[in-house]
Amino acid sequence: MDDEEEVELRLNALAEMRGRDLVAGLIGELRTVRREIVGLKRELDALNGYLEKSDRSLVFGTSELPLPKTVVFDADQRFDPRFGFYPVEYLESGLPFCWTGPAREFSFEVFVDRTAGAELSLEGARFLDHERQRNITLQVDGESVPIVPAPVAKGLRYSAELPATTRRAGARLIFVVPEVLPPPRGTDARLLGLAFTRLAITAHTIVWQNARTGPNAPSANSEPHGESVAPMKRKMRLATAGAEITSGAEKKAHDGTTADDGITAVNGMMAEDGITAGSGTHE
Secondary structure (H helix, E strand, C coil), rough: CHHHHHHHHHHHHHCHHHHHHHCCCCCCHCCCCCCCCHHHHHHHHHCCCCCCCCHHHCCCCCCCCCCCEEEEEHHHCCCCHHEEEECEECCCCCEEEECCCCCCCEEEEEECCCEEEEEEEEEEEEECCCHHHCEEEECCCEECCEEEEEECCEEEEEEEEEEECCCCCEEEEEEECCCCCCCCCCCCCCECEEEEEEEEEECCCCCCCCCCCCCCCCCCCCCCCCCCCCCHHHCCCCCCCCCCCCHCCCHHHHEEEEECCCCCECCCCCCCCCCCCCCCCCC
16 A cells, blocks of 8 residues: 555545544644654755755865764654665654564665774664564674664663774665564564664764874874874884984994994884884884
């Protein structure tokens, strides 16, 4: 049954109602219309936000747009049935959800910045049979990724860490429910998995390790400006107080150790690749 046939049946049913039944039926229809309008507004807001961000990010002569740091999918966003979802429904509280099925798999195509990895949170209202269906598995671009249940006051939540990648293509997330089951009442012939409510993915922040030290050095969380990490490492100064680098064929190392290839060794460690090694650590 398509949407138009369903609406026609509901209207015909209203035409047969009288008195309080008619009032209750009209109220139900108004609630349905309102929910659909709210869902459409959210979809339009999401589309407008993406277009605005694209306009701000476009630079003449470049073709790459920055990937978003956060992606959220709510159940009322009208998912394609081919990705493993039934139409949206609502709990008595008004929370939207949609059952996954009829296949055990349901999936998402996600564009998110995973340069440093990302945190995933999958939420649902319930299963038909919690014990039989709770052990969900996750594949990211064909690779298995651990996913674990997280304690919540109501409903269900699963969390996972998405691996880091520099690929700018969309990530294919496939969730697999162990079983899909029919509802206990015989009036519904669907095979149901998870009552899905939300998926949220948040990119991790990159923390830059700056090799320079001293009172004027940038903080550890700052990004290098106009200078790659490798040249910065080569410009490190010896942190050991009083240590000196000498030159010539008769060089002698600090602490009495002879340095090879004209590089002074400090505290028993050889400095390599033109970087003086001190008692601390460096990248």
